[in-house]
Amino acid sequence: MRATAAWVLALSVGLAAAAASQTLPPGTKTAAVPAPNTATVTCANNPNALGLTRIVEVDTTGGPGFGFEHFKEHDFLRPKEVVLTFDDGPWPNNTPAVLAALAAHCIKATFFPIGKHAIWHPEILKQVAAAGHSIGTHTWSHADLSKKSKEEATREIEMGASAVHMAVAGPTAPFFRFPALRHPPEMVTYLGQRNIAIFSCDMDSFDFTMRKPEQVIRSVMSKLEKHGKGIILMHDFQHATAEALPELLNQLKANGYKIVHMVPKAPLQTLAEYDEMVQKENKLPTVSSRPTSSVIRTITEMPQ
Numbered sequence: 647m648r649a650t651a652a653w654v655l656a657l658s659v660g661l662a663a664a665a666a667s668q669t670l671p672p673g674t675k676t677a678a679v680p681a682p683n684t685a686t687v688t689c690a691n692n693p694n695a696l697g698l699t700r701i702v703e704v705d706t707t708g709g710p711g712f713g714f715e716h717f718k719e720h721d722f723l724r725p726k727e728v729v730l731t732f733d734d735g736p737w738p739n740n741t742p743a744v745l746a747a748l749a750a751h752c753i754k755a756t757f758f759p760i761g762k763h764a765i766w767h768p769e770i771l772k773q774v775a776a777a778g779h780s781i782g783t784h785t786w787s788h789a790d791l792s793k794k795s796k797e798e799a800t801r802e803i804e805m806g807a808s809a810v811h812m813a814v815a816g817p818t819a820p821f822f823r824f825p826a827l828r829h830p831p832e833m834v835t836y837l838g839q840r841n842i843a844i845f846s847c848d849m850d851s852f853d854f855t856m857r858k859p860e861q862v863i864r865s866v867m868s869k870l871e872k873h874g875k876g877i878i879l880m881h882d883f884q885h886a887t888a889e890a891l892p893e894l895l896n897q898l899k900a901n902g903y904k905i906v907h908m909v910p911k912a913p914l915q916t917l918a919e920y921d922e923m924v925q926k927e928n929k930l931p932t933v934s935s936r937p938t939s940s941v942i943r944t945i946t947e948m949p950q
Contacts, residue, residue: 689752696751696895699727699904705911706820709838713846713877716829723875727906728898730755731845733784733823734883736763736770743888745777751895754779754907757882758823758845761786761809765928768813775814780909782821782845783807786924792828799833804920805927807842812924817913821845823879842914848876851887859890867897 689695702722704710711717723729730748735741736759748755757774759781764771775781785791786805794802803822811818820842824833827846837844849869853862866878880887898905 692750692752694896694899696753696899696903696905698753698907700906701754702906702908703911704821704843704908706843707841709834709840709842709844711834711844711846713879714848715827715850716846717844723877723906725874726903727875728870728903729877729906729908730880731758731823731847731877732756732880732882732887733758734763734788734881735759736767736774737883738767738770740885740888741767741770741882742773744882744891745773745779747888747891747895748779749777750892751899751905753895753905756780756782756819756821756845756908758782758784758821759810759813760784760788761806761924763883764810764813765924768815771810771813772815775816775818780819780821780907781810781814782819782823783810783914784823785825788825790826790828791824791833792830794830796832796836799830800836801920801923803833803837804917805924807914808916808920808924809928811914811916812921812928819910820912820914821908821910843910845877847879848873850879853880853884853887853890856884856886859886859893862886862890863894863897866894867901870898870901870903 689697710720712720714721730753732744732755735744735757754777757779759771759774761783771781783803783806785802786809787802789798789802791799791802807818807822820840822837822842823845827850829844829846834844849866851862851865851869853865856862856865862880862884866880870876870878882888
């Protein structure tokens, strides 16, 4: 059954209450959950839209794992249900195109941005948040954590989380996806201790290997036909995926698939020391504090 405005309102209030009641460890930062935008629930402009079938809340305590590629614990999707996920953004042109396609079908997805990309393009990530999508994290620099020391891998995870939280300037989800889906056991344990859910996938589109939108569509639809349901991994960083998404969503609708949106029970708590690291990376201090107008002036302007 399609989600109602009242249901979304009640769910959002519950999220806020859960966040408010949570006892935070020393050195953590969070943000209040914003008031829900119930105007996004209906899809009057597109009577053929997919729409949302279900919104499911995820209790991330202990770091549960999702996606049968690596985790077999939580089979919560019903036949023909799909969770859409997008990695490696935000990125100019491509991420906004993905957002437009999702909005046209009144559906929500989960995004796993790279920390550096979030700091480079915070205005795009804010658009993702404003549209009501769940925003997890995907490390600071997309490093392969299986090749890092525990200290280096921890820094990648935490700086990524701090950067995304800083770029959004609001609550983000304690959802994490390992780059290249490589899961060092000690970092799986670490994420469990941090109460951050780990996302693999049920189907990897391998869209990063494709240059044509029809290849992306064929990859996703053929794998869905085989599996019947699942968490799909795509990349809003990829141009072919951004181009493919409108028709891919049309085909999902035509073939009877239904969209499920995953939201966290409580928001991510960042750690202050890594917030400070990201701030230093984002803005290197200089001796000069003069305004730009006193540093730069136009001395010649060419005729147009």
